[in-house]
Amino acid sequence: MNTQVPRLRPGFRFQWEPAQQAHVLLYPEGMVKLNTSAGAILEAIDGQRSVAEIIAALEARFPDAGPLANDICDFLEDARERHWIILE
Amino acid sequence: MSATGSSLNNPRPGPPLWLLAELTYRCPLQCPYCSNPLDFAETRDELDTESWFRVLREAREMGAAQLGFSGGEPLVRPDLPELIAEARRLGYYTNLITSGIGLTEAKVAQFREAGLDHIQVSFQASDPELNDAVAGSKKAFRNKLAMARAVHEAGYPMVLNFVIHRHNIHQMDDIIRLCEELGADFVELATCQYYGWAFENREGLMPSADQLATAETKVNAHRERLAAAGSAMKLIFVTPDYYEERPKACMNGWGSLFLTVAPDGTALPCHSARILPIEFPSVRDQSVSSIWYDSPGFNRYRGDAWMPEPCRSCDEKDKDFGGCRCQAYLLTGDADNADPVCGKSPHHDRVLAARRAADHATAPLAELTYRNARNSRVFAKA
Ligand code: SF4
Ligand code: SF4
Numbered sequence: 403m404n405t406q407v408p409r410l411r412p413g414f415r416f417q418w419e420p421a422q423q424a425h426v427l428l429y430p431e432g433m434v435k436l437n438t439s440a441g442a443i444l445e446a447i448d449g450q451r452s453v454a455e456i457i458a459a460l461e462a463r464f465p466d467a468g469p470l471a472n473d474i475c476d477f478l479e480d481a482r483e484r485h486w487i488i489l490e
Numbered sequence: 491m492s493a494t495g496s497s498l499n500n501p502r503p504g505p506p507l508w509l510l511a512e513l514t515y516r517c518p519l520q521c522p523y524c525s526n527p528l529d530f531a532e533t534r535d536e537l538d539t540e541s542w543f544r545v546l547r548e549a550r551e552m553g554a555a556q557l558g559f560s561g562g563e564p565l566v567r568p569d570l571p572e573l574i575a576e577a578r579r580l581g582y583y584t585n586l587i588t589s590g591i592g593l594t595e596a597k598v599a600q601f602r603e604a605g606l607d608h609i610q611v612s613f614q615a616s617d618p619e620l621n622d623a624v625a626g627s628k629k630a631f632r633n634k635l636a637m638a639r640a641v642h643e644a645g646y647p648m649v650l651n652f653v654i655h656r657h658n659i660h661q662m663d664d665i666i667r668l669c670e671e672l673g674a675d676f677v678e679l680a681t682c683q684y685y686g687w688a689f690e691n692r693e694g695l696m697p698s699a700d701q702l703a704t705a706e707t708k709v710n711a712h713r714e715r716l717a718a719a720g721s722a723m724k725l726i727f728v729t730p731d732y733y734e735e736r737p738k739a740c741m742n743g744w745g746s747l748f749l750t751v752a753p754d755g756t757a758l759p760c761h762s763a764r765i766l767p768i769e770f771p772s773v774r775d776q777s778v779s780s781i782w783y784d785s786p787g788f789n790r791y792r793g794d795a796w797m798p799e800p801c802r803s804c805d806e807k808d809k810d811f812g813g814c815r816c817q818a819y820l821l822t823g824d825a826d827n828a829d830p831v832c833g834k835s836p837h838h839d840r841v842l843a844a845r846r847a848a849d850h851a852t853a854p855l856a857e858l859t860y861r862n863a864r865n866s867r868v869f870a871k872a
Contacts, residue, residue: 411647411722412645412646412647413607413608413646413647413675414647415583415607417581419553419555420553421505421507421552421553422507422553426555428555428556428583428607429583429608429647430585430607430608430610430647430649430675430676431556431558431585431608431610431649431676432556433507433555433556433583485722485724
């Protein structure tokens with residue numbers, strides 16, 4: 403998975419919602435409120451960076467969190483199964 | 491304050507997260523299951539562009555994130571592109587819910603430019619004859635197909651909506667194949683909900699238990715096939731709650747997430763609540779925030795202090811909130827009652843009677859009451 407590049411599925415929008423104090427994922431007639439870690443991972447997805455680069459960026463952003471590769475890969479796999487993201 | 495029966499012992503509700511903007515009741519089609527009010531033709535005074543801007547802004551400030559433009563047919567509003575642009579600027583995820591009639595490739599592109607996120611095209615059937623017979627229009631199907639293709643090509647996510655009833659439920663295989671061919675991302679197979687015109691026409695629309703079971707088997711087989719093929723197309727099958735023994739958690743609770751604003755500015759907790767003997771506030775007179783938090787109409791069925799038996803002492807009341815107020819009203823004459831879909835309701839026999847009627851119904855499509863201004867005026871007089 404490390405060299406693959408994730409991007410949001412067309413029609414899906416990720417944004418911060420002040421009223422919910424959370425990041426959300428919006429899609430046709432649906433909305434998912436994301437927890438902090440899911441929000442941080444999706445925020446790092448820009449359609450350019452590979453999974454390895456995203457892991458490195460998040461580990462640099464949260465130095466106290468220890469190694470994050472497993473958690474990030476699990477989340478991305480789950481997000482792909484739900485068809486939130488495309489991994490190519 | 492306690493006039494509302496609920497504002498004292500219930501915590502302040504969260505903000506509305508979904509806003510349904512019914513821009514107009516005008517529509518070129520005549521679907522006999524339309525959820526618009528029976529007397530829709532009496533509504534002439536639509537909110538103007540500036541008023542909609544204010545409604546959008548106020549609801550967005552409160553936290554609304556999902557926005558649906560619907561109707562009637564929203565395309566008949568000439569200011570639709572401006573409304574879309576304003577919604578995008580405010581940060582909404584904007585859905586256009588359309589019959590596809592009046593849509594052109596130029597508009598599809600123009601709306602995209604303005605920031606529209608998604609267009610949902612509704613179909614009446616998988617073939618032109620039946621589609622156009624249900625819609626009460628001669629060239630609806632051809633137009634819809636062309637527009638579904640244009641929507642897909644413009645890069646929108648594609649949601650196709652089929653309203654399902656006893657006259658098209660046998661088409662499940664064809665409908666799903668058509669959706670695959672069109673490249674749909676989501677397919678809503680929505681069995682009629684019996685409000686508005688659909689309630690009037692219930693006997694002629696409601697599928698029998700056998701029809702429903704056959705359709706469910708087919709949908710499940712397609713789901714398995716699609717999953718095995720790694721397809722992202724999602725099938726959402728909404729079955730009629732008349733075949734359930736427990737009611738739906740209607741609107742996720744009265745005044746908890748959803749806010750509808752009708753064409754004339756009336757604010758409603760759901761698009762069918764207008765039928766209830768409750769005075770609902772108008773965005774012409776009040777801010778969206780005071781409507782949502784303070785109006786008696788929106789507080790009427792919040793919490794559970796209003797519930798009579800059997801709901802009052804039921805341990806499932808946090809799960810379904812006693813079901814749907816409109817259904818209780820339509821079937822029992824009193825909106826406070828438990829939704830008669832519930833097996834514990836003393837009025838459950840009315841739902842059972844509707845099921846029995848569905849087993850024996852024989853009326854052809856042509857005998858249904860079509861949704862048009864002429865029929866609407868008849869209801870308005872009655
Ligand atoms: S259900 Fe049919 S008649 Fe009613 S608004 Fe939609 S397209 Fe028009
Ligand atoms: S009695 Fe009322 S609360 Fe209990 S399950 Fe039935 S509808 Fe829901």
